[in-house]
Amino acid sequence: MDHEKVNILLVDDQPAKLLAYEVILKDLGENLVIASSGREALEVLLKTEIAVILVDVCMPELDGFELAAMIREHPRFQKTAMIFISAIQVSDIDRLRGYEMGAVDYVPVPVVPEVLRAKIKVFAELYRKTRELERLNHELEDRVRARTAELESSTAKLRESEQRRSMAIAAGKMGSWDWDWISGDWMWDEGQYRIFGVSAESFEVNPANVQALLHPDDVDQLRKAIAEFNKGTRSYETEFRIVRPDGEVRWCVGTAAATVDESGRVVRVSGVTVDITERKRAEERQNLLAREVDHRAKNALALAQSIVRLTRADEVKAYVNAVEGRINALARVHTILSLSSWQGAELSRLIEEELAPYSLGGQIRLAGSEVQLLPATAQTLALALHELFTNSAKYGALSTRSGRLAIDWRVEDEVLTLRWEESGGPLVTTPKSRGFGTRSLLASVESQLGGQAQFDWRAEGLVCRLEVPLTRKTATAALGKFDTATSAELQRASG
The missing domain is CATH 3.30.450.20 (PAS domain)
Known part of the structure; x- marks a missing residue:
């Protein structure tokens, strides 16, 4: 249903940053008003009804704190939502000062587009409902x-x-x-x-x-x-x-x-x-959703940062491809989980997403019943499967048309057993050392999910066996580790 657009004021002295904010927020469908200085922002406020103000803390002449103080002095703008953007490390004292000046939130740089959109959307909707x-x-x-x-x-x-x-x-x-x-x-x-x-x-x-x-x-x-x-x-x-x-x-x-x-x-x-109880509850749900979006975005960013920091390659192109592949795998499982409102994901769907680029000429065979995975398990297995597919496409069965890959899985006593068997590809020898992909696979499956990963480097093709507990107690504990210790686990895996 169409709604009346509200005005969002973007204040920054750097045109490039203003353009970036416009690109991030244009999908909200609101009116974006631009001001390149604090004084210009004050002129806009006197002429235009503004729902949310997004302001840079560090600006010449009139910085974000001073601008906020001047805005709050005017009776019309005492309840206008202001969000500060800071490119420097913000201390607790700075945050307190900002809140005293009237800020309702801080957004650090680099800006996460999903988080910024979610915050702006919440305050715009609140303004509309008010x-x-x-x-x-x-x-x-x-x-x-x-x-x-x-x-x-x-x-x-x-x-x-x-x-x-x-x-x-x-x-x-x-x-x-x-x-x-x-x-x-x-x-x-x-x-x-x-x-x-x-x-x-x-x-x-x-x-x-x-x-x-x-x-x-x-x-x-x-x-x-x-x-x-x-x-x-x-x-x-x-x-x-x-x-x-x-x-x-x-x-x-x-x-x-x-x-x-x-x-x-x-x-x-x-x-x-x-x-008005239902309206109040709806506002609470919106606030909860904003916090949940912020939480998910921070977790995804932490894992992406770990991937970028810990990936190793001899050439720039190989490094870029490795990072893009791992982040794309994370993005795919994130999309699947989002479609289920983060309730879980089907194992077969994860496998199908990863094999899509390689499933040519009947080289890949799948067999297994439907298995619903909790979010933490789904994210970890998605990255593990990505590593297996990537290695197979480079060195194993999927690197040649004669190669074959069979993936089957079953669940017994709340434990998922997945078997990966390659054949018909190049001659296989046991590697003298494990690469980052293999080590991170072992660390994620064994440390985060409490499972086991076994590799059998047969001459005719690799056989990998993954065993992962699916009990909610184990998966919940793994989710905590995934949120708080992913970077540490990958660091240990990188050796």
Whole structure:
């Protein structure tokens, strides 16, 4: 569904970096506004409604901290989301200073495109939803004022108001109430009882009982709201939480309007309560998703950095090909896992992705049942299979048309056994030393997954046997190792 575009302000004194940010963020479909200095950014802000500001910390004349302080001084921009980009190592003191200046997040350089897009998308969506809520609140205020006027004018208008209120109740998310300021009598409609999780038959509406259903942390702000009516305030709006009798916490937004007599004294307060719990939960899910994206991206980057650092080759071209191959293998399994929302991946799918460039003329035979792998296991096996295919294409059965490769697997007692058998290729001799690919395969399968890797260098072709535990307990432990110790394992494998 199309949504209204919001404006994202990109502030940096370097045109190349601004261009890079535009390329990264263009897929979001938002309006990207460019400013090459802090002063230019201030001019844009005064003329344009901005949802998110992406600003470089280090700029001449007016740096990111100073710009943030000036922006926060203006009432219009006190809640505008600002994300700092820093190309230098940011200390805790710098981060604290940035947050005091109004930053909501930091993005280090080099920028990870997926992470930057995810962060910007979250704040853009939050801005959009906030504007939608503001529009809804204005509509609610208008309806409350209209209903109050009808109550004072005639019984006929009261019926009309009741009919409209019944339509709101039917939606299941809204309730209304009236409070006689003079007598202290309360009136709740059906929607109000439903929101608070009580029934009209068993719940008496009075200040003490209502306060008992309010979240303890929100009682004071509602008391202050009531006091404001005594000071001349005629309408009030706030978000608050309630605790239902069954213990469930619900988020609400309340709008109230006062009715006064000829002398200006408050005689009645009417209000509307809207249950916004689902919106709040959606915001929490978005925040969680942003953190999960950040976590996955950091893990993938750490592994890619290890691959680049530890790959060895005698020639630049060979080095580039080796690095590209390993990173592409990681990217392929990442795509498969993303399609399953990181629930897992089928072993056969991993094998098919890796053999695609080599499956010519029926050289490769596969046999095995469907096996679902958890994310950590899938990532490790994908890299192991990539090394086997790469070595076979260079030196083994897949380096000649007469070569044959058979891959079969089975699962017994929660242990996956995969057999790789080559034949018909060049004459095989046992290598005097193991290359990085073989050593990293051994390290990943044995150290990260708690399995075993065995190599039989037969003259007619290599036979490799991999045994990997598939129990969730073992796989979960392996995931922790994969996230925190991948670089160390590969370092040991590189010798």
